Amino acid sequence: MPEPEDIAASDDRLMAQTARGDRQAFQTLVDRHLGRSLVIIRGFQGLAPEAEDVAQEAFTKLWVKAPQWQPPAVTGRDERQALGQAGFRTWFHRLLINHCIDRQRRLGRRRAHQSVSLDDAPALADDRDNPSDQLLAQERDKTVHRAMGALPERQRLALTLCAFEGHSNAAAAEIMGIGVKALEALLVRGRRQLRTALTDFMANGSS
Amino acid sequence: MNSSPNNTGPDQPDGPDGRDPRLMTEAELDRWVHHAMADEAAATPPGLSQQIAARALEQVQSTPEQSGGRAEVRSTGRSWVWPVLWPSAASVAVSALMGFFAGTGQLPVPLGTDLLNAIPPGYVAPNAGVDPWADTDLLAGLGGGFGFDAGLSFDPTMDGGDE
Numbered sequence: 530m531p532e533p534e535d536i537a538a539s540d541d542r543l544m545a546q547t548a549r550g551d552r553q554a555f556q557t558l559v560d561r562h563l564g565r566s567l568v569i570i571r572g573f574q575g576l577a578p579e580a581e582d583v584a585q586e587a588f589t590k591l592w593v594k595a596p597q598w599q600p601p602a603v604t605g606r607d608e609r610q611a612l613g614q615a616g617f618r619t620w621f622h623r624l625l626i627n628h629c630i631d632r633q634r635r636l637g638r639r640r641a642h643q644s645v646s647l648d649d650a651p652a653l654a655d656d657r658d659n660p661s662d663q664l665l666a667q668e669r670d671k672t673v674h675r676a677m678g679a680l681p682e683r684q685r686l687a688l689t690l691c692a693f694e695g696h697s698n699a700a701a702a703e704i705m706g707i708g709v710k711a712l713e714a715l716l717v718r719g720r721r722q723l724r725t726a727l728t729d730f731m732a733n734g735s736s
Numbered sequence: 737m738n739s740s741p742n743n744t745g746p747d748q749p750d751g752p753d754g755r756d757p758r759l760m761t762e763a764e765l766d767r768w769v770h771h772a773m774a775d776e777a778a779a780t781p782p783g784l785s786q787q788i789a790a791r792a793l794e795q796v797q798s799t800p801e802q803s804g805g806r807a808e809v810r811s812t813g814r815s816w817v818w819p820v821l822w823p824s825a826a827s828v829a830v831s832a833l834m835g836f837f838a839g840t841g842q843l844p845v846p847l848g849t850d851l852l853n854a855i856p857p858g859y860v861a862p863n864a865g866v867d868p869w870a871d872t873d874l875l876a877g878l879g880g881g882f883g884f885d886a887g888l889s890f891d892p893t894m895d896g897g898d899e
Binding site: 552555556559560563564565567568571581584585586588589591592593666667669670671673674677688689691692693720723724727728731 | 756757758760762765766767768769770771772773774775776777778779780784785786788789791792793795796
């Protein structure tokens with residue numbers, strides 16, 4: 530299995546090929562990043578029902594803007610950060626999130642800083658038959674997913690970028706267009722609320 | 737619900753794998769988040785990425801402003817440069833020339849106060865107040881004395897033209 534650093538360098542190469550009009554490279558990028566992009570998109574209030582359309586528009590933008598992307602001169606993440614250079618994932622996630630925000634504005638559904646009740650939080654739909662340990666993991670995932678759905682949007686996004694996508698605090702702050710301190714504050718509040726939401730949810734039953 | 741973190745009573749909520757969320761470390765919490773979302777990402781229907789990529793490329797081709805986007809981005813990058821640059825460059829060149837002559841105190845042609853200072857006080861031009869167009873004879877006289885009196889000897893008989 531390739532190391533994350535290799536995947537990042539490979540993404541950078543694919544992006545450079547996409548910039549030259551290579552459709553196969555573009556397809557590979559979509560294959561790699563669609564699932565994770567859908568998770569990010571569904572984290573935005575009101576976008577879950579049309580997540581696939583939003584993803585398609587974001588990948589269209591990726592194709593159109595590919596020639597503007599500057600490949601980092603170095604491949605190491607720490608070195609790139611030191612030089613202020615964005616790798617493909619940071620660049621694409623910024624594009625994706627900006628597009629989600631635009632889309633929300635267009636839909637007139639922007640409800641930033643609003644929480645949804647646990648009952649309204651989206652449940653992870655997964656009704657596969659699994660052995661008990663998988664059922665346990667499945668139940669845990671469903672619980673976490675619903676608790677995440679109860680978080681304010683920006684806290685959920687900060688947690689998604691750092692805990693799920695593995696971005697550093699600096700990269701996540703750059704993607705969200707905020708300072709590192711502000712991002713850290715979002716993470717602290719997000720984790721605290723996630724703990725509370727998980728506790729509430731488990732106390733009230735997870736079904 | 738009991739919200740005390742130190743409560744170990746029977747009503748304390750435990751996670752699905754027996755962990756109390758209130759006692760979980762930051763890393764454990766992040767790991768739960770990661771697992772939940774990774775499973776969701778992995779649940780993407782097979783074939784969806786091919787559909788999305790195909791639709792994205794189709795949209796690029798069918799939308800004029802997007803299909804020409806790459807060429808426009810590159811061409812507009814140059815198109816505005818020269819109309820702005822040339823007048824700016826010309827303006828800078830003229831300013832530099834004027835600055836040079838102002839700095840040396842010498843103009844390329846004798847203009848301005850130098851010429852005026854060369855006229856002695858009380859000087860009245862010989863033809864002051866005369867309308868040069870009033871009399872053709874005067875014009876002829878002026879013509880005769882205009883250039884040939886300035887040190888040049890002129891004898892019409894030497895030309896031989898009248899002979």
